[in-house]
Amino acid sequence: MAVLVTGGAGYIGSHMVWALLDAGEDVVVVDRLSTGFRWAVAPDARFYLGDVGDRTILQQIFSENRINAILHFAGSVVVPESVAHPLRYYENNTANTRTLIDEAVAAGIPHMIFSSTAAVYGRQPVAGPVPESGVVSPETPYGLSKLMSEIMLRDTAAAYDFNYVTLRYFNVAGADVQGRTGQSTKGATHLIKVVCEAALGARDHIDVYGTDYPTPDGSGVRDFIHVNDLVEAHLSALTYLRAGGAPLVANCGYGQGFSVLEVLQAVMDIENCDFKVNFCPRRAGDLASVIADARLIGQELGWAPRYNDLNLILRTSLDWERRLLERAGNDLETIYRKLAAGRF
Numbered sequence: 001m002a003v004l005v006t007g008g009a010g011y012i013g014s015h016m017v018w019a020l021l022d023a024g025e026d027v028v029v030v031d032r033l034s035t036g037f038r039w040a041v042a043p044d045a046r047f048y049l050g051d052v053g054d055r056t057i058l059q060q061i062f063s064e065n066r067i068n069a070i071l072h073f074a075g076s077v078v079v080p081e082s083v084a085h086p087l088r089y090y091e092n093n094t095a096n097t098r099t100l101i102d103e104a105v106a107a108g109i110p111h112m113i114f115s116s117t118a119a120v121y122g123r124q125p126v127a128g129p130v131p132e133s134g135v136v137s138p139e140t141p142y143g144l145s146k147l148m149s150e151i152m153l154r155d156t157a158a159a160y161d162f163n164y165v166t167l168r169y170f171n172v173a174g175a176d177v178q179g180r181t182g183q184s185t186k187g188a189t190h191l192i193k194v195v196c197e198a199a200l201g202a203r204d205h206i207d208v209y210g211t212d213y214p215t216p217d218g219s220g221v222r223d224f225i226h227v228n229d230l231v232e233a234h235l236s237a238l239t240y241l242r243a244g245g246a247p248l249v250a251n252c253g254y255g256q257g258f259s260v261l262e263v264l265q266a267v268m269d270i271e272n273c274d275f276k277v278n279f280c281p282r283r284a285g286d287l288a289s290v291i292a293d294a295r296l297i298g299q300e301l302g303w304a305p306r307y308n309d310l311n312l313i314l315r316t317s318l319d320w321e322r323r324l325l326e327r328a329g330n331d332l333e334t335i336y337r338k339l340a341a342g343r344f
């Protein structure tokens with residue numbers, strides 16, 4: 001039996017493919033390479049170039065492979081872009097997920113693990129770590145596009161012989177501790193990626209969005225989870241589903257927050273470097289503090305983090321960024337031209 005990883009050429013998906021292969025799974029990947037890279041897919045996985053919204057490619061994959069579970073990472077992930085182009089997000093994160101679920105049910109595939117996000121929660125009436133029972137009130141089309149997919153999964157599992165785990169990721173960061181893959185996306189806007197580029201001289205400054213939040217130092221606070229821990233949670237979820245576990249929605253985070261300024265300072269300390277920091281107004285849609293109540297996933301899946309260490313997250317990110325830069329010189333455009341041409 002094989003596992004299908006959608007979006008397996010992307011940041012998190014490429015780590016997932018390595019982890020599944022390490023666990024002895026037979027792995028099939030489908031990716032349209034809109035933000036991912038063919039070279040990022042581990043060589044032992046079978047690769048299909050295609051869109052999860054395309055029924056023909058899904059039917060071909062399901063007929064050529066005995067798929068037992070789908071790990072669905074494919075999606076559009078840039079929150080501000082979802083505000084500017086909401087329909088693209090409802091198409092890719094909601095409509096295409098609907099097609100995938102529909103084809104999975106038609107093919108009799110029993111299990112799905114879905115990449116959701118803390119962005120489904122939005123502003124909470126009570127401050128502090130947010131549990132799965134928190135109010136779901138997304139502030140952006142990105143969060144809503146994911147919440148609608150969560151609801152489709154819930155209703156599908158109630159109606160058919162189909163089961164799922166939805167994992168709501170908090171801020172995913174870091175790179176493979178074995179150095180096999182990392183965050184390579186062109187124009188990534190994630191804090192830790194941007195700070196690493198600045199620390200290594202590939203950007204001339206970093207913008208800090210907001211210094212007047214009601215947090216200890218005034219900057220935003222986030223719960224950063226190492227990508228290797230996150231993909232381990234998916235392995236636990238797969239074991240759980242195969243053992244007949246009930247539908248589950250669980251947070252993926254550490255239950256601990258670090259501020260933007262703490263992240264900047266930690267990177268400067270690790271690299272013994274300095275870079276220009278511009279203090280800017282708050283970014284639209286950003287919340288002051290987003291921290292997981294992370295107890296449920298431990299209780300239900302038996303998952304426990306192994307890399308809960310901000311310095312380790314930052315060091316693995318810096319190591320990956322250094323490799324990208326060393327291979328292409330400190331010019332981001334050259335790097336992405338080479339990545340796109342598969343010359344890494």
Ligand SMILES: NC(=O)c1ccc[n+]([C@@H]2O[C@H](COP(=O)([O-])OP(=O)(O)OC[C@H]3O[C@@H](n4cnc5c(N)ncnc54)[C@H](O)[C@@H]3O)[C@@H](O)[C@H]2O)c1
Pocket residue numbers: 006007008009010011012013030031032033034035036037050051052053072073074075076077092096115116117118168169170171172173185
């Ligand atoms: N990175 C985070 O902090 C974070 C947080 C919460 C949730 N997520 C979710 O995790 C998933 C993976 O995110 P990521 O950070 O690895 O992003 P990414 O952009 O690196 O990876 C997404 C991958 O999916 C592919 N893809 C996109 N649409 C597709 C489609 N219609 N058909 C086939 N392939 C398609 C892309 O080419 C890419 O390889 C996403 O669903 C995202 O919403 C990410």
Ligand SMILES: O=c1ccn([C@@H]2O[C@H](COP(=O)(O)OP(=O)(O)O[C@H]3O[C@H](CO)[C@H](O)[C@H](O)[C@H]3O)[C@@H](O)[C@H]2O)c(=O)[nH]1
Pocket residue numbers: 077078079117118119169170171172189190191192194206207208209210219220221222260283286290
């Ligand atoms: O150049 C930057 C980039 C980010 N930030 C700040 O750093 C924090 C984290 O921002 P990110 O853009 O790295 O991440 P978000 O918290 O906005 O969102 C991320 O986590 C969410 C879940 O919490 C979603 O899943 C989403 O996909 C993912 O991008 C925020 O306070 C943001 O304002 C800066 O100050 N400067």
